[in-house]
Amino acid sequence: MDRRKFLKGSVLLSGLLSLSPLELWSLQKGIEQPKIGKAKNIIFMVSDGMSLGTLSMADLYSRNILGKGSHWLNLYHEKKVSRALMDTASASSIVTDSAAASSAFGGGIRVKNGVLNMGANGEKHIPIWQKFKKAGKKIGCVTTVTATHATPAGFCVNSAKRNAEPQIAEMYADLGIDVLMGGGDEFFSSDKREDKKDLYSVYREKKYQIFKNRTDLNSIKKGEKVLGIFSTGALPYTIDKNHLSEFKDTPTLAEMASVAIDQMKEHPEGFVLQIEGGKVDWAAHANDVAALIHDQLAFDEAVKTVMDFAEKDGNTLVIITTDHGNANPGTIYGSDATAHFNSISAYQYTNEYILNKIHKDFSIKDIKDWIYEGNKLILNDDEAKHLLSFYNGLEKEEGLYNYKKLPFKLYSEIQKSRNSVGWISMDHSGDYVEVAAYGPGSELLQPFIKNTDLHYLMLKASSI
Known part of the structure; x- marks a missing residue:
C-alpha cells in the first residue's frame, strides 16, 4: 500500500467526519445549503x-x-x-x-x-x-x-x-x-x-x-x-x-x-x-x-x-x-397502463356525484348511459346490474364518509379495469x-x- 496516499485519504476522511450533517449535505453537487435563521x-x-x-x-x-x-x-x-x-x-x-x-x-x-x-x-x-x-x-x-x-x-x-x-x-x-x-x-x-x-x-x-x-x-x-x-x-x-x-x-x-x-x-x-x-x-x-x-x-x-x-x-x-x-x-403494470391512466382526464365528476344520481328506478340502459356521460366508461350489462343491486337494497356498503351507503368499492373496481389504478383498502394506512x-x-x-x-x-x- 502507498503510505502517502493512505495518509492523505485518512486526513480527508477525518475532515469529512468532523463536518455537521448540514455541511455534508451542502457539499453535494447542485444542492444549496438552506438558509439558517429565525422563522418569523x-x-x-x-x-x-x-x-x-x-x-x-x-x-x-x-x-x-x-x-x-x-x-x-x-x-x-x-x-x-x-x-x-x-x-x-x-x-x-x-x-x-x-x-x-x-x-x-x-x-x-x-x-x-x-x-x-x-x-x-x-x-x-x-x-x-x-x-x-x-x-x-x-x-x-x-x-x-x-x-x-x-x-x-x-x-x-x-x-x-x-x-x-x-x-x-x-x-x-x-x-x-x-x-x-x-x-x-x-x-x-x-x-x-x-x-x-x-x-x-x-x-x-x-x-x-x-x-x-x-x-x-x-x-x-x-x-x-x-x-x-x-x-x-x-x-x-x-x-x-x-x-x-x-x-x-x-x-x-x-x-x-x-x-x-x-x-x-x-x-x-x-x-x-x-x-x-x-x-x-x-x-x-x-x-x-x-x-x-x-x-x-x-x-x-x-x-x-x-x-x-x-x-x-x-x-x-x-x-x-x-x-x-x-x-x-397506485398505478398497475400492463401494456396499456399509460393510456388507461390518462383516460382519467375524461372523468367529469366524482364517483360520489355520479353514484348519488343513480336511483332504484334506473334501467340498465339508464345506468350505462349515465356512467358514460360522467366517466366515458362503457359498462357491460352485468356491471350495470351489479351497481343497480345496491339501489334495490340487495347489497350495502359501509365506509367512514359513506353516509348514503353508495357502492364506492364496486365502482372503483369497475374503474380499475379501465384506468389501471388499484387500492389496498378504504381506510388509513x-x-x-x-x-x-x-x-x-x-x-x-x-x-x-x-x-x-x-x-x-x-x-x-x-x-x-
Missing part, C-alpha cells in the same frame, strides 16, 4: 390522507395531461427543500387517525386515536397555535373540510372527542383565532345547531368579518379577523366544483391560503398558518381516483401560493406533509410519509422523524 412566520401544509401513490399520481397526471410537473415534486427537482420520511403512528396504534396525527404536530406528544391533545389520564397538552398566540403572533387555519375538523383543531384546542365540533367552534372564538376558513355551517348557525346558539353573532361581537362565499372575499378589510364558512359540511370536491355551476362561488384552497396570508403577513410579530387539503383523505376513503387527483392538485396549487410568498418574504418556514396515508392507491421543509428552520429537518418532531422543530425554528 410558519406555514404548515397538510394534504390529509396523502399516500405516496397519491402524490405520485397527481404529479403523473399533471405531467401527462397538463404538461407540467406538480409544484411539490418540482421543489425536489429544483433542490429547494429539505426532505424527510415521517413515522405517523399514534399512542394507540401504528395506524393513526387525523385527531391523533394532528395532536402530534400540535401538542408535541402522541395521544390515542380520536382525541385532541389529551393524555391518557385527561392531561391537556398545550396546542402549538396557542403557544404562538401567547408569543404575540397571529394564528390561522384554512381547510377544505369543516373548519372544526380534526386536523385544524389539533393545532388549536384540547378535546376528549374529535367529533365535538359544535364545542370546537366555540373554542376557536375563545382562542381568538385570527383567520378561520372552511366548511361547517352546521356548527355555527343557530338554525342547525342542536343548542340553537348563534355562533356567527358570537364571532361578530368579537369583531370578526364573516364570509359565506368567494364573492364576499372581495370586500375583505385588511388586517381584521376573518371567519369564512363556505358550505354546510365539507367544501365540494375540486373536480365537481370545476364542472358544476352550483359550486362556482366556493373559493379554492389556494385562494383561501392567499387571503389568510394577506390578512396576517404585515403583523410585526409574524404569523402561523395551517393549510389543509382535507378532501384528499375523503376521496381516498371512497377510492375515488378523480376526486383524489384533482383535490391533490388543488392542494398543489396552494403549495405554489405559499412558496411564492415564502421565497419573496425570506422569513417564513414552510412545512409540507401529510398526517397519514390512506388506501395506498401506517406507511411512512413525505415531509418537505423550506426556509429558516428547514435545516433542522432530519432524514427520518416522528410526527411529534415537527412540533419541536417549529418551536426551535421560531425561538419561542
